[in-house]
Amino acid sequence: MTEDYEDYDTLIIGAGIAGIEAALTLGDAGGKVLLVDKSPTVGGIMAQLSKVFPTLDCSACIATPKMASAVYHPNITLSAYSEIEEVVKHEEANFTAKIVQKPKYVEWDDCTGCSLCEMECPVIVSDEFQYHMRGRKAVYIAFDIAVPKKSVIDIDNCIFCGQCEKVCPTSAINFLQKPVLKNVRIKSILLATGFELFDAALKPEFGFGKSKNIITAMQMDRLLAPTRPYNAVLRPSDGKEPGKIAYLYWVGSRDKTVGNELCSQICCMYSIKQSQLILGALPLADVFSFYIDIRAQGKGFEEFYQQARDMGAFFIKGRIMFVDEDENGDVIVKYEDIDDKGKIKEEAFDLVVLAVGLWPSITGISKVFKNVELETDSLGWIKCPLCNPVETNVPGIFAAGCVTGPKDIPDTIVEANAAVSQCLAYIETHKSSM
């Protein structure tokens, strides 16, 4: 049986900011790109952030035009809401892959993104894109600035009431949609699958789950974003405007007890960023950061840190002993104040934010490579040599962004472009065998 293959120069797995940036530069250089993401929208984590350090640009302002350019680029084909089923490397220096587009139960060619189905749907489930701080419907658009802005039906939670079908002005709802398999032939692969956030519940002494007023920094970023769940920075238990907020750094990093002794590289900086944003949004609030070392190493980062201090953010060097909730819903933090002769202190906060670390998310994607094994370090980050920080152990497969280790957005964007030169060079130097 012969199979039909679509041909591309590069398969990019993951359409977060690394994948999008690489796709745009590759496309501009004339390469034909297939961009695949498991989510119904491109943009990844960056599209969900409020503002980004050290420039305090609004994240959506930077991400959305890139997201839209990638989707409209003549050399880029997007396969959203898709999973890679398998990748096989061939002798002649190229690869084949099977990609399955999951059924969306909405015909995207017809969907106009009008949201009428969403308004009509009676099912409410927890919204993963708002980090479970509010609900979404069973038929939904991922978030306000999704690209492409199209609906999908979460079939596991759908009750098949047919309301969406009745209301859709273009009859785009199709409950009979099947998965679509696509066979592709490619010359190089770029892994840009990003990271996973540390599950704060694995560190019970920090009280995540014990009190509604202990949230993760990702949730705080959502509270600060323009497309935020409550349209204000409020604490979840009672909707009170928080007057005193604590940041606990290194949750899930630099911590042997959770199995990650390494530093997540961005938590100091995003906490400092959020501190500045909170001081702007809630001028009466006090923000305290409990840290070990402030790691502000990138261009303009140290200046940004000093700016936060000058704005009145408090920084306390010391570890946390425990975190608990009192009868008012306030959160009690017991800590060691090293700057004050190491005294043990206890203080109540309206809201506690956990600066959760970054963990590798490679386990799933590794399995799809059928006849090659990608080398990772002991934690599971893809291993790359010093002399080529975007090159994996498999010729023709490259990696960029947080798939190789935690890093910030500027470094991720640089790496994405670096990977483009490696993909183009690999294709050019293996032309004869492809």
Next chain:
Amino acid sequence: MTNEFKKRIGVYICHCGGNISDVVDVAAVSEAAGNHPNVVLGKDFMFMCSDAGQQMIVDDVKELDLDGLVVASCSPKLHEITFMNVAERAGLNPYEFYHVNIREDASWPHSDDPKGATEKAIRMVNAGIEYVKQTSPLAKIKVSTTKKVLIIGAGISGVRAAVDLARMGIEVVLVESADILGGYTSNIYKTYPEGKTGKEIRDLMVDQLVEYEDKLEMYTSSEVTGVSGYIGNFVVQITNNSTGNVAEKSVGIIIVASGFKSYVPKDGEYGYNTHSNIITLPDFMAHLNKSEYKENLTYNGQKINKIGFIYCVGSRQRNLEAGESGNEYCSRYCCNATVFLTAELQKSFPNLYTYHFYQDIRAYGKNEAYYLQARENGAVFLKYDPYTPLEVNSNNNINVTVADILTEGEKITVPVDLLVLVTGMEARENKRMEELVKITPGLDGFYKESHPKLKPVETGRMGVLLAGTAQSPRDISETLASASASAAKAASLVLRGELMLEPAVAIVNPDLCSNHQKCIPECPTNAIETQNNKSVVNEALCIGCAICTAVCPTEAIQIKTLTTSQIREMIKAMAKS
């Protein structure tokens, strides 16, 4: 004039997710715009740049047959091109559009005065409408590009960019002021994570060049002494410093990879130059590179049992005397380099004591492992407050006194045999090159990229890119990534053989030109000449600076994208109450 009345303009006001709408009454602005006789509709929206916002504009243009667009949002630096592309997708000429910046120019600076900010935004939008009333379709200027790249500096970043470009099939001209390639890297004692020496890394990189000799022209002991032309078509002169020979080359893109210099402490700064055993980190590495040590480490013939390291020398300088200027930035690589070096020394000399005087240990990411290793093997870390500086006494022996924050601020005096000042990176001064390629340093002295996220390797001058530590302090692997990134950007600009440039150039109306020739000597790029008693502009050379329009007595020479008449009407709209 008849054309003006035909214009059917759509005006779009962006909330910028609150950045604008928290201050400016966006509904009032769109309503005011809607009242303008040429405006068919005024709308406001959460994110005009989002897919949904863009699609809304496309649909409106098609449905209502609009022939002009005004978008009032953020800075045109961010999104002018985004909306020009939207216009194009809607079937409109992209130059029938004006981008009004009501974020940086209205909501942000006037956040204390919402009413005033709204009034200002309305006037600015009116000016934008006046601009669009006079637009006509323009075409981009197509220029062919030379598939060759000039790289200034052949340290590892320049070499990496050269190798990447050559592998992509692009020719490279590599210029280096020293007589050998590889730059600073060979001075490094050992590099993390693999423990290779700096020289091994340097050789590994430089050896790759040999494979691509046919694509490479190399000029060592040479400097760039002339640059003319524009993106895609630069002409550069390269002068050999010893022979004086000058070579002229045509290149499409210029990559600046001119590196950094190590900070040199002032006399007496932490005892520098007061004792022969107080040295900088590069000095110490040079010393380690020079000799093989078997059992004991020695310096100046003296056995070294205790080493002190003072961090952040020449970086994070906060505690300065009045009028003194210092480096406020963090040099990024030094903490990692020092904790890794310590871990390596501990392997060779198990009895060595090391004392680390630090502010914050920034062994970020995976580098944390070396910090842990150094501590587990006995390195002692003492935290100092930058406002209570360390005292270094070097009368006979070297003693460092610190009020150690980690032990309740107790004053501790540590005697050491060798004191290493962990010096940071500084920008290299290179005024002549900066002027030639027209790039500018930022506040920290390193060259400024256009935008750290949108255009991370581009500079303010089109066609000039940055690589490595010329842009900011970085370690080896980050330097190499940035070099590859520049190579990719260069490839995306030259591989297709042609580029489309903006038509923001001067044009002469021959009916009005009376051959005063005032424009010709004023043009900084020599883009204007006289033909048949009329001035004529070479569009590829013109940079659209508009000096010619200012000196022309008859308003015959105009910038296509911003005419004197447009400016006049825009000012009127701004001033109208």
